[in-house]
Amino acid sequence: MLLANKTVIVTGASRGIGRAVALECARQGARVIIGHSGSAQGRTAAFSLMEEISGFGSHGIEVGSDAADPDTGARLVTAALDAFGGVDVFVNNAGICPFHSFLDMPRETYLRTVDTNLNGAYFAVQAAANQMKKQGSGGAIIAVSSISALVGGGMQTHYTPTKAGLHSLMQSCAIALGPYGIRCNTVLPGTIATDINQEDLADEEKRAYMIRRTTLGRLGAPEDIAGPVVFLASDMARYVTGAALLVDGGMFVNLQ
Numbered sequence: 001m002l003l004a005n006k007t008v009i010v011t012g013a014s015r016g017i018g019r020a021v022a023l024e025c026a027r028q029g030a031r032v033i034i035g036h037s038g039s040a041q042g043r044t045a046a047f048s049l050m051e052e053i054s055g056f057g058s059h060g061i062e063v064g065s066d067a068a069d070p071d072t073g074a075r076l077v078t079a080a081l082d083a084f085g086g087v088d089v090f091v092n093n094a095g096i097c098p099f100h101s102f103l104d105m106p107r108e109t110y111l112r113t114v115d116t117n118l119n120g121a122y123f124a125v126q127a128a129a130n131q132m133k134k135q136g137s138g139g140a141i142i143a144v145s146s147i148s149a150l151v152g153g154g155m156q157t158h159y160t161p162t163k164a165g166l167h168s169l170m171q172s173c174a175i176a177l178g179p180y181g182i183r184c185n186t187v188l189p190g191t192i193a194t195d196i197n198q199e200d201l202a203d204e205e206k207r208a209y210m211i212r213r214t215t216l217g218r219l220g221a222p223e224d225i226a227g228p229v230v231f232l233a234s235d236m237a238r239y240v241t242g243a244a245l246l247v248d249g250g251m252f253v254n255l256q
């Protein structure tokens with residue numbers, strides 16, 4: 001098992017990519033802190049995930065706290081310390097993408113997106129890194145960024161800068177935290193069919209276009225992202241830091 005005896009924190013783990021990552025980590029032997037928004041729906045989903053994780057003979061603990069809150073990272077770390085005695089891996093996954101045009105972008109939508117996707121992440125990564133430094137045995141931090149860190153989106157002008165920001169944060173943290181043996185990497189998913197884009201991809205023409213853009217001929221599933229995250233979290237990737245792994249079914253390279 002790739003993550004035996006490790007404690008992993010995953011934000012936004014109640015559904016979608018975060019859920020698949022949390023499950024695969026548990027399947028690989030990790031204890032998991034399941035971060036979620038704190039909504040009733042999030043809590044119910046987190047409890048059902050805890051049960052599924054128990055089925056693998058591992059342990060999951062749910063923590064409801066808004067990813068946009070700068071104190072959420074500290075809450076997740078405290079829960080990991082209380083329940084499992086430390087933190088080995090931090091996966092920053094929580095994010096929102098409320099599609100909207102640029103010229104009339106509501107200020108509130110912009111600020112909420114940046115706070116949820118990037119500002120909260122900054123302080124959460126800082127909290128996890130300080131704990132890993134204290135433990136003295138290194139660690140792994142993985143940000144779930146996006147292909148959108150590399151390309152634009154006309155209805156995503158508030159979102160793509162947060163994804164580029166996460167990618168950049170991991171590059172800088174790889175330098176800042178390397179001396180402590182803490183590796184920092186980014187996963188860049190392409191288009192993965194989840195709740196975040198359900199409405200957008202309900203448009204059959206758009207869905208068909210997004211599928212055509214991939215060279216593998218299909219949209220991604222949350223489980224397609226879990227393996228790459230587990231790899232980067234594991235000792236198999238012990239010399240990988242400051243790297244970005246595009247997991248997009250060939251979407252980015254498919255120009256002509």
Ligand SMILES: NC(=O)C1=CN([C@@H]2O[C@H](COP(=O)(O)OP(=O)(O)OC[C@H]3O[C@@H](n4cnc5c(N)ncnc54)[C@H](O)[C@@H]3O)[C@@H](O)[C@H]2O)C=CC1
Nearest residue numbers: 012015016017037066067094095146189191192194195196
């Ligand atoms: N689905 C896709 O095509 C892609 C998704 N991503 C990124 O993957 C990450 C996960 O998204 P998906 O699983 O696709 O969507 P999703 O909507 O299914 O999951 C998002 C998760 O983040 C949580 N979340 C949202 N706001 C939160 C808040 N304020 N506090 C705590 N948790 C909060 C949600 O509860 C949910 O668990 C996001 O960061 C997204 O930007 C990146 C590239 C492509």
Ligand SMILES: C[C@H](O)[C@@H]1OC(=O)[C@H](O)[C@@H]1O
Nearest residue numbers: 097146148190191196197
């Ligand atoms: C939510 C979008 O469908 C999805 O999110 C991303 O980060 C990619 O750019 C896709 O557009």
